[in-house]
Amino acid sequence: MAFSTSISHTCRILSSNALATHHYKHKRKIHVPFKCPCLDPLHCSPVCRLGFISQWGRKDSSKVAFSASVTDISVEKSMEKVHLRKGDLWSVHKFGGTCVGSSERIKNVAEIITNDDSERKLVVVSAMSKVTDMMYDLIQKAQSRDDSYLSALDAVLDKHRLTAFDLFEQHDLTIFLDQLHHDINNLKAMLRAIYIAGHATESFTDFVVGHGELWSAQMLATLVRQKEQNCDWMDTRDVLIVNPTSSDQVDPDLLESERRLEKWFSKNPSKIIIATGFIASTPQNIPTTLKRDGSDFSAAIMGALLRARQVTIWTDVDGIYSADPRKVSEAVILRTLSYQEAWELSYFGANVLHPRTIIPVMQYDIPIVIRNIFNLSEPGTVICQPSATENEEGQRLDSLVKGFATIDNLALVNVEGTGMAGVPGTASAIFGAVKDVGANVIMISQASSEHSVCFAVPEKEVKAVAEALQSRFRQALDAGRLSQVAVIRNCSILAAVGKKMASTPGVSATLFNALAKASINVRAIAQGCSEYNITVVLKREDCIRALRAVHSRFYLSRTTIAMGIIGPGLIGATLLDQLRDQAAVLKEEFKIDLRVMGITGSKTMLLSDVGIDLSMWRDLLREKGEVADLERFAQHVHGNHFIPNTVLVDCTADSNVASCYYNWLRKGIHMITPNKRANSGPLDQYLRLRTLQRQSYTHYFYEATVGAGLPIISTLRGLLETGDKILRIEGIFSGTLSYLFNNFVCGRAFSEVVAEAKQAGYTEPDPRDDLSGTDVARKVIILARESGLKMELSDIPVQSLVPEPLRAIASADEFMQQLPQFDEELSKERQDAEDAGEVLRYVGVVDALNQKGQVELRRYKKDHPFAQLAGSDNIIAFTTTRYKEQPLIIRGPGAGAQVTAGGIFSDILRLASYLGAPS
Ligand code: ADP
Ligand code: ASP
Ligand code: MG
Numbered sequence: 001m002a003f004s005t006s007i008s009h010t011c012r013i014l015s016s017n018a019l020a021t022h023h024y025k026h027k028r029k030i031h032v033p034f035k036c037p038c039l040d041p042l043h044c045s046p047v048c049r050l051g052f053i054s055q056w057g058r059k060d061s062s063k064v065a066f067s068a069s070v071t072d073i074s075v076e077k078s079m080e081k082v083h084l085r086k087g088d089l090w091s092v093h094k095f096g097g098t099c100v101g102s103s104e105r106i107k108n109v110a111e112i113i114t115n116d117d118s119e120r121k122l123v124v125v126s127a128m129s130k131v132t133d134m135m136y137d138l139i140q141k142a143q144s145r146d147d148s149y150l151s152a153l154d155a156v157l158d159k160h161r162l163t164a165f166d167l168f169e170q171h172d173l174t175i176f177l178d179q180l181h182h183d184i185n186n187l188k189a190m191l192r193a194i195y196i197a198g199h200a201t202e203s204f205t206d207f208v209v210g211h212g213e214l215w216s217a218q219m220l221a222t223l224v225r226q227k228e229q230n231c232d233w234m235d236t237r238d239v240l241i242v243n244p245t246s247s248d249q250v251d252p253d254l255l256e257s258e259r260r261l262e263k264w265f266s267k268n269p270s271k272i273i274i275a276t277g278f279i280a281s282t283p284q285n286i287p288t289t290l291k292r293d294g295s296d297f298s299a300a301i302m303g304a305l306l307r308a309r310q311v312t313i314w315t316d317v318d319g320i321y322s323a324d325p326r327k328v329s330e331a332v333i334l335r336t337l338s339y340q341e342a343w344e345l346s347y348f349g350a351n352v353l354h355p356r357t358i359i360p361v362m363q364y365d366i367p368i369v370i371r372n373i374f375n376l377s378e379p380g381t382v383i384c385q386p387s388a389t390e391n392e393e394g395q396r397l398d399s400l401v402k403g404f405a406t407i408d409n410l411a412l413v414n415v416e417g418t419g420m421a422g423v424p425g426t427a428s429a430i431f432g433a434v435k436d437v438g439a440n441v442i443m444i445s446q447a448s449s450e451h452s453v454c455f456a457v458p459e460k461e462v463k464a465v466a467e468a469l470q471s472r473f474r475q476a477l478d479a480g481r482l483s484q485v486a487v488i489r490n491c492s493i494l495a496a497v498g499k500k501m502a503s504t505p506g507v508s509a510t511l512f513n514a515l516a517k518a519s520i521n522v523r524a525i526a527q528g529c530s531e532y533n534i535t536v537v538l539k540r541e542d543c544i545r546a547l548r549a550v551h552s553r554f555y556l557s558r559t560t561i562a563m564g565i566i567g568p569g570l571i572g573a574t575l576l577d578q579l580r581d582q583a584a585v586l587k588e589e590f591k592i593d594l595r596v597m598g599i600t601g602s603k604t605m606l607l608s609d610v611g612i613d614l615s616m617w618r619d620l621l622r623e624k625g626e627v628a629d630l631e632r633f634a635q636h637v638h639g640n641h642f643i644p645n646t647v648l649v650d651c652t653a654d655s656n657v658a659s660c661y662y663n664w665l666r667k668g669i670h671m672i673t674p675n676k677r678a679n680s681g682p683l684d685q686y687l688r689l690r691t692l693q694r695q696s697y698t699h700y701f702y703e704a705t706v707g708a709g710l711p712i713i714s715t716l717r718g719l720l721e722t723g724d725k726i727l728r729i730e731g732i733f734s735g736t737l738s739y740l741f742n743n744f745v746c747g748r749a750f751s752e753v754v755a756e757a758k759q760a761g762y763t764e765p766d767p768r769d770d771l772s773g774t775d776v777a778r779k780v781i782i783l784a785r786e787s788g789l790k791m792e793l794s795d796i797p798v799q800s801l802v803p804e805p806l807r808a809i810a811s812a813d814e815f816m817q818q819l820p821q822f823d824e825e826l827s828k829e830r831q832d833a834e835d836a837g838e839v840l841r842y843v844g845v846v847d848a849l850n851q852k853g854q855v856e857l858r859r860y861k862k863d864h865p866f867a868q869l870a871g872s873d874n875i876i877a878f879t880t881t882r883y884k885e886q887p888l889i890i891r892g893p894g895a896g897a898q899v900t901a902g903g904i905f906s907d908i909l910r911l912a913s914y915l916g917a918p919s
Contacts, residue, residue: 084265086307092122094277094299097129098316099373100216103166108373109314110223113272117228122306124236124277124299125220127212128159132278132292135209138187142194149191157184160215172222179218183211202244207287210237210279213295221274231272236298237287239264240280246438248291252301252360253283261305275302296354300368304360311361313353314373319381320345320352322403323551327544329610332555334381334402341402341497342368342383344533348405348495358383386499400507401498401554406543410442411462412488412524415469416452419481427453433472437464443493443535445526454524456537462487491523492543495535496550508534514553514644517668520546553644559917560593563908564637564648566630568599568621571674572651574901580614582905592912597637600628607636630660638669645915647699649904650675662689665698672907674704674900679785680778683792686785699911704903706733706779707874707894714910715890716786716878724880726787729846730887731876732866733779735895736763736770737801737842739872746834750826751819758816762872762895766812771801773842773855780844780853787848799856801826801842833859839867865889872896 093113100106113123127135134156141149157180164176187208194200200208214235221233239260242250277295282288290297296313303311320342321331337345339362346355352370361368362385371380420426427446430453434441439461446453457465469485476482501507508527511534515522524537538546552560563579565572579594586592595611604625606612612620638646648664650657650673658677662685665671671693679686679702693700706712719726732738739762743753754771757763763770777798784791800807802815803822809815826840833840838859843866845854860866866875874894877887893899913919 084262084306086305088119088309090120090122090306090308092124092299092303092306092308092311094124094295094311094313095126095220095373096295096313096315097126097131099314100125100127100220101129103163105373106163106167106216106220106223109220110227112314112373113220113224114227117271119309120271122234122273122275122302122308123220123224124275124295124302125213125217126277126295127216128163131156131159131212131216132209134159135212136205138191139194139200139205139208142191143198143200145195145198149195150188153184153188153191157181160219164219167219167223172226176218176222180215183214187211203286203288206279206289210276210287210289213276213278217274217276224272224274228272230270231274232268232270234264234268234273234275235279236276236302237279237281237285239275240298240301241283242280242288242290243283244288246440248440249356250280250288250290252280254301254304254360256283257301258305290354290356293351293354296357297360300357300360303366303368304364307364308366310367310369312369312371313357314371315352316372316374317352317370318372318375318378319370320350320383320403322555323547324350324405327406328404328548328551330548330552330556333378335379336386337381337383337402338386338499339383340532341499344495344497345403345405348493348497348533348535349407350403350405353383400501400504401496401511403497404547404551405495405497406547407442407493407495408540408543409459410456410491410493410537410540411459412454412456412491412537413462413465413469414452414454414484414486414488415473415482416484416486417476417480417482418451419476419479420451420453429472430455430469433468434465437461437468439465443524443526443537445524456491456493456524459489459491462489488523490540491537492540493535493537494543494546494550495533496554497533500531501534510553511536511550514549515546517644518542518545518549520549556644557587557591557593559591559645559912559915560595560643561645561647561908561912561915562595562597562637562643564598564600564633564646565596566600566633566648566650566657567652567654568601568617569651570897571900571904572599572649573618574897575649575651575904576614576617578901578905580617583614586909586912590912590917592909592917594908594912595643597643598633600630600633603628605629605633607633630657634660634664634667634669638664638667645911646670647672647908647911649673649908651904653677655681661700662692665689665693665696665700668696668698670699670701670911672701672904672911674702674708674904676702676705676775676778676782678702679705680781680793683785683790687790699914701907701910702782703907703910704900705782707731707876707890707892707903708735708896709899709903709906710874710876710890710892710894712783712876712890713786715888716783719878719880719882719888720787724882726846726848726878726880727884728848728879728887729783729787729876730843730879732841732869732874733776733844733876733894734770734842735872735874735893736767737776738869738874738894741840741842742869742871742873744826744830744840749820749823750830751816751823754819755816766815768802768807768812768815773798773800776842776844776855777853780846780855783844784846784848784853787846789846789848789851789853791851791853796853796855801857829857837862841866865891 095109099109113121134152138149138152141152160180161177164173164180168176190204190208194204217233221231224231239257241253241256241260243253244250277298278289280288280290299311299313317325319333320337321333323331325331339358342353343355343358346353357368365385367382367384369380369382372378415430431441439457442456444453444455466485466487473482473485496511520538520542522536522538526535565576568576576596576599579596583594586594596614597611598605598607599612599617599621604621605628606621606625634648637648647670650671653675655677658675658681661671661678678689703713736757739757740753744750754767758767769775777793777796780796781791781793806815806818809818830840838861840857841860842857847853869875872893872895873891875889875891877889879887
């Protein structure tokens with residue numbers, strides 16, 4: 001009590017000095033024609049005018065002698081007239097700790113305050129950043145009898161002294177430093193008392209920690225007064241009256257505070273008031289605080305007392321984000337929030353706003369705007385009553401879920417037992433016991449069977465809660481009516497907040513689906529009847545992962561896809577370059593956000609958490625690549641829980657990679673590949689893969705396995721799905737073999753054409769890989785299986801063009817040297833065909849009617865479409881029930897890196913459209 005009086009007194013020293021200056025000025029002014037000092041005299045309000053008249057009437061006559069006779073109005077009368085006009089004339093601004101964290105920043109704040117003089121301002125200011133922590137630390141040190149509290153107090157003094165040196169000169173500096181030293185001496189005495197007692201009461205603590213605000217408000221007021229004389233600072237302990245309700249909450253007494261504000265204003269009717277945040281008094285005038293981060297609450301109470309036009313909370317972020325931006329890099333600014341939404345978000349841990357800030361302003365419909373002092377161009381977030389039209393707005397998921405917040409360091413308490421069901425008063429007994437130990441219950445969930453009640457409390461309170469419950473229910477536990485009071489520590493709460501989200505079908509399903517996909521176990525769920533939030537309790541170590549998973553599910557484009565590219569060889573590299581060139585357009589125009597999270601070759605792999613910069617993937621892979629590990633690679637790409645979909649693109653021709661598809665699909669990873677191995681491998685494995693893929697709703701696309709980028713598989717599927725029946729598929733499926741026979745004309749030897757093709761890069765390094773026909777057979781088997789035939793690769797007779805004696809030769813070069821020896825046979829065949837008006841073509845055939853396949857050299861009339869080809873084109877003819885007379889023909893380049901990569905790319909876009917991308 002004694003302390004409270006002394007601080008009120010000491011703080012007024014500065015205030016009364018400041019007043020003296022005012023009085024002096026106005027005393028002079030009274031002898032000249034009255035000139036309103038308001039910067040906008042045209043719009044000078046009656047209140048403003050009254051304000052200046054009233055300064056004459058101040059009772060503080062001890063310091064300034066003035067004559068009441070200059071006016072007819074007596075001192076007492078003028079005071080009565082100076083009442084606080086409220087409403088739109090006032091705006092309240094709150095500057096957080098970071099806004100006043102240094103002398104430069106305090107200057108910036110003063111600038112912002114004085115730059116706009118269109119309305120009266122009440123400015124609530126926090127302590128300089130870190131100062132409140134330093135003050136709590138002083139208490140901690142003193143009560144644990146740690147002598148270093150003295151040097152810690154010196155650090156507090158230094159911080160403010162140095163700031164004052166930067167800000168002020170001479171007169172102002174002396175006044176502030178006198179005040180500062182006086183306060184520090186008081187604090188030293190007080191901390192000494194705490195040190196001796198080894199204990200600090202709550203009011204001692206509140207008194208000490210509130211000094212940060214006293215100093216910052218005085219510094220700011222002095223600075224503002226250098227630009228705008230009509231400014232006073234307010235020690236809010238003189239005005240704000242609150243009743244403590246629990247260890248970390250207070251309720252404002254608005255009536256009494258309003259009465260005191262009127263009284264304060266009648267003595268200090270200034271245009272700008274710089275008020276301390278955080279601190280207040282009890283009805284018995286004992287200093288107290290609004291508890292940690294309470295300056296926002298101070299501002300809101302002041303806004304309500306003044307019926308202000310608006311309360312602006314200035315801080316260090318652009319507004320309220322959809323999730324804590326320190327935890328979710330993809331969080332977005334929310335332009336508007338309803339009071340209820342803002343309350344829920346802050347209650348559940350979005351510490352950009354103190355949760356109780358909403359309550360006082362809501363009743364007067366005063367909007368709160370959150371703005372960034374370091375980025376004035378951003379409009380910030382407006383918290384207000386949603387308009388009627390907004391209420392009727394469509395029920396889109398993203399408008400329903402506004403944001404996510406988390407609270408850590410919680411414990412769950414589970415009270416369980418069959419004896420609870422249907423027994424009135426059980427809940428009241430449980431929560432009565434919890435209340436008795438003063439614990440704060442953050443959320444409650446009860447199974448509808450009444451078999452168990454579980455609730456979350458701060459971890460530091462759980463021991464006392466559990467003991468209280470054990471003792472309260474001793475009898476029931478002994479009798480077995482209650483089976484246990486269990487405590488689960490290390491929990492966190494994740495809350496999803498948004499208008500009516502809980503009552504809209506699909507929202508909670510989406511939320512839980514995202515958690516399931518991230519393999520996160522949910523321990524308890526609560527859904528408030530307010531319909532504004534869904535709350536889940538999780539293991540603490542899962543919390544950030546869970547937050548990212550649910551945030552991305554609602555906020556990222558539905559078609560954000562995490563990609564892993566396996567095999568950055570010719571085709572893989574071309575694909576990566578195509579992705580690089582097209583990514584921006586896809587994102588902008590089609591909302592398809594493709595992010596390559598990993599690239600792996602057989603030796604090195606490159607992993608990224610946010611997406612590889614494709615303009616430099618080659619350098620990155622070379623410089624930052626790590627040892628390749630396919631399992632870790634897949635885990636990394638899929639384990640990135642803030643992206644809802646994963647696809648692995650296998651650009652190899654490797655059967656080991658193909659053998660992993662099953663496991664990957666099972667984990668929910670989509671697969672895209674030009675690799676023929678999986679679909680042309682053993683039939684049982686192929687069938688198992690396709691069955692799993694259909695059951696698991698994952699996608700597996702392999703268009704580029706046949707005809708590169710030509711739409712062969714998709715055409716075949718389209719025919720089958722619409723009920724057509726495949727009779728026969730016949731085609732030239734190899735670009736190399738197409739080239740060879742298109743150029744094997746009169747006068748040329750076959751080996752000569754092979755050499756030319758090899759030279760031009762149209763063949764595999766060993767041309768026997770093309771000439772053997774195996775590759776064509778694989779394509780035939782893929783199409784046969786796609787048409788529903790159950791065939792093995794070995795069921796297809798393949799006519800190899802590699803002469804028998806050359807099959808075992810080790811090197812490609814040797815093969816090429818010896819090939820001319822075998823030209824004669826093929827030359828003769830070609831001549832025979834020519835004589836009959838025909839050409840030779842190497843084709844694959846699926847004979848669906850007879851359930852057979854073939855790969856062989858065939859003769860076609862010169863007017864047949866297969867005879868008309870040029871270059872390395874593929875051509876495929878589908879004969880079906882609908883296309884019986886004239887087959888459906890697809891023709892075009894069927895090999896080469898660009899078209900193959902293009903085929904893979906179009907599979908990726910097909911996947912995006914299956915996932916919901918706009919068409
Ligand atoms: P001040 O000192 O200005 O009161 P605070 O540190 O109390 O500032 O609050 C601002 C901080 O809140 C931001 O820097 C940000 O890191 C954190 N924060 C947590 N959740 C959110 C959110 N959803 N939106 C914006 N900021 C958030
Ligand atoms: N300075 C006080 C604190 O850090 C109040 C506030 O800044 O809101 O808790
Ligand atoms: Mg804050």
